[in-house]
Amino acid sequence: MLDIKWIRENPELLDVALLVRGAEKQADLVLKADEARRSIVQKLQDMQSRRNSASKEIGAAMGQKDFDKAEALKTEVSKLKDEMQSVEEEARTADAALSDLLATLPNIPYSDIPEGLTEDDNREERKVGQKPGWNHPAKEHFEIGEELGLMDFEAAAAMSGSRFTVLKGGLARLERALGQFMLDVHTVEHGIEEINPPLLVRDEALFGTGQLPKFSEDLFHTTEGRWLIPTAEVSLTNLVREQILDQKQLPLRYTALTPCFRSEAGSAGRDTRGMLRQHQFMKCEMVSITDADSSLDELERMVGCAEAVLQKLGLHYRVVTLCGGDMGFGARKTYDIEVWLPGQDAYREISSCSVCGDFQGRRMNARYRLEDGKTTQIVHTLNGSGVAVGRCLIAVMENYLNEDGSISVPDVLLPYMGGVTKIEKR
Known part of the structure; x- marks a missing residue:
């Protein structure tokens, strides 16, 4: 399997390698799948960060006896928890899609092999x-x-x-x-x-x-x-x-x-x-x-x-x-x-x-x-x-x-x- 980091940095080399093998270009497809996965992962991380912050704010609000604020924060945390379940599933789906795509890509030939298809x-x-x-x-x-x-x-x-x-x-x-x-x-x-x-x-x-x-x-x-x-x-x-x-x-x-x-x-x-x-x-x-x-x-x-x-x-x-x-x-x-x-x-x-x-x-x-x-x-x-x-x-x-x-x-x-x-x- 190819390194996704290498593909991000060398998409044109991937397409050249695929052409050498007589296969179709795939770099754009891989990069789109990777970007979709990273976007969902970032969204999930942001939600996790906000949930953690809100949980700490609940403790502070309770200490100040601001019960209305504490309840509002609890509602926010509960909503985030529900939403995160859906986003986690999206992340698993996006990760699987990228992994499946990477699993079908052939290896990169060395530069000294002969050109040709047969x-x-x-x-x-x-x-x-x-x-x-x-x-x-x-x-x-x-x-x-x-x-x-x-x-x-x-x-x-x-x-x-x-x-x-x-x-x-x-x-x-x-x-x-x-x-x-x-x-x-x-x-x-x-x-x-x-x-x-x-x-x-x-x-x-x-x-x-x-x-x-x-x-x-x-x-x-x-x-x-x-x-x-x-x-x-x-x-x-x-x-x-x-x-x-x-x-x-x-x-x-x-x-x-x-x-x-x-x-x-x-x-x-x-x-x-x-x-x-x-x-x-x-x-x-x-x-x-x-x-x-x-x-x-x-x-x-x-x-x-x-x-x-x-x-x-x-x-x-x-x-x-x-x-x-x-x-x-x-x-x-x-x-x-x-x-x-x-x-x-x-x-x-x-x-x-x-x-x-x-x-x-x-x-x-x-x-x-x-x-x-x-x-x-x-x-x-x-x-x-x-x-x-x-x-x-x-x-x-x-x-x-x-x-x-x-x-x-x-x-x-x-x-x-x-x-x-x-x-x-x-």
């Missing part, structure tokens, strides 16, 4: 590794999986509908191996603390990370009022909700391997074949909580952690900086890592790493205390995939495909595969 406007930063050099034809992952008899979309659809997959045998084990491998890389080599978080959360948690109220249609809601997490970012970031940390504790770095659940409400007709875009998928998530001065450096570190996974797997990829129109609601800057998929002859996102500044921290009321022991500031938060396990499985399948249709297991995964070096037809 993924075509993203800026490529670097390419790493080599595309596979074999001569046999490439295949898409669903062709490979079905030919091996280890990927069953029909059985998944029969029990759950579209955008679900059943993995069997070697592919199920390979996906499990990938997730465990990622956790080990991040915890052992990168020093990130492993967390096993809840998969069901309350409204407040999703509000804190920015999925609510604006993106409820992208989520799955239970009948008892909880939500299935769309990413472990929600659970991990909310670990510091409504806390005041000491600056010396920062940065906090968390990672988790969890199922994620998304309705994909806005993805009708996109990636309908295969398991690129699923309602349920595994992801290894990273979250960092930092002070204000460290967050941009932490973003570079986080991207490096995600890249390390792909480099160890020998997968070719590129890193791009997202333009304003392609960036997520809570981000100020985002790097996407796109892995090469030979079957599609294209790069596809496998990790997205974002710095959110104090945007989520303000929504969560999460702060840190400076070394002076008195001053507090809002924490900065970052999140990134380290990486999406299902998409990594796809990349391994397509990049390690052999001419006979089998899949070679990357060397770094052999310790997790119980001696299996190749995944073959059942």
Whole structure:
């Protein structure tokens, strides 16, 4: 959430930022709502002040035995009390209106992000590794999986509908191996603390990370009022909700391997074949909580952690900086890592790493205390995939495909595969 004080002082910068994101200007609307709220609050404060003064005057009048004046003042106080109830309700309504409006405003992008509104406007930063050099034809992952008899979309659809997959045998084990491998890389080599978080959360948690109220249609809601997490970012970031940390504790770095659940409400007709875009998928998530001065450096570190996974797997990829129109609601800057998929002859996102500044921290009321022991500031938060396990499985399948249709297991995964070096037809 944006700071209303900052908006009052920089309304033109808010509108510029919204235009960069491809959204409509909102500064005038926000300022009007803020002015209406402040006017009502001022009116209420004036009434409270007069009530307090009149109450003191009653005592003075009684002391002087001016009973007529005392009665008149009592009548005034009683009337003010009745009127204040109505004004207090107006103040609550005005405050809620402003809060609701602020809750729908996206974060302010950093000035160094590319201009543009679609993924075509993203800026490529670097390419790493080599595309596979074999001569046999490439295949898409669903062709490979079905030919091996280890990927069953029909059985998944029969029990759950579209955008679900059943993995069997070697592919199920390979996906499990990938997730465990990622956790080990991040915890052992990168020093990130492993967390096993809840998969069901309350409204407040999703509000804190920015999925609510604006993106409820992208989520799955239970009948008892909880939500299935769309990413472990929600659970991990909310670990510091409504806390005041000491600056010396920062940065906090968390990672988790969890199922994620998304309705994909806005993805009708996109990636309908295969398991690129699923309602349920595994992801290894990273979250960092930092002070204000460290967050941009932490973003570079986080991207490096995600890249390390792909480099160890020998997968070719590129890193791009997202333009304003392609960036997520809570981000100020985002790097996407796109892995090469030979079957599609294209790069596809496998990790997205974002710095959110104090945007989520303000929504969560999460702060840190400076070394002076008195001053507090809002924490900065970052999140990134380290990486999406299902998409990594796809990349391994397509990049390690052999001419006979089998899949070679990357060397770094052999310790997790119980001696299996190749995944073959059942």
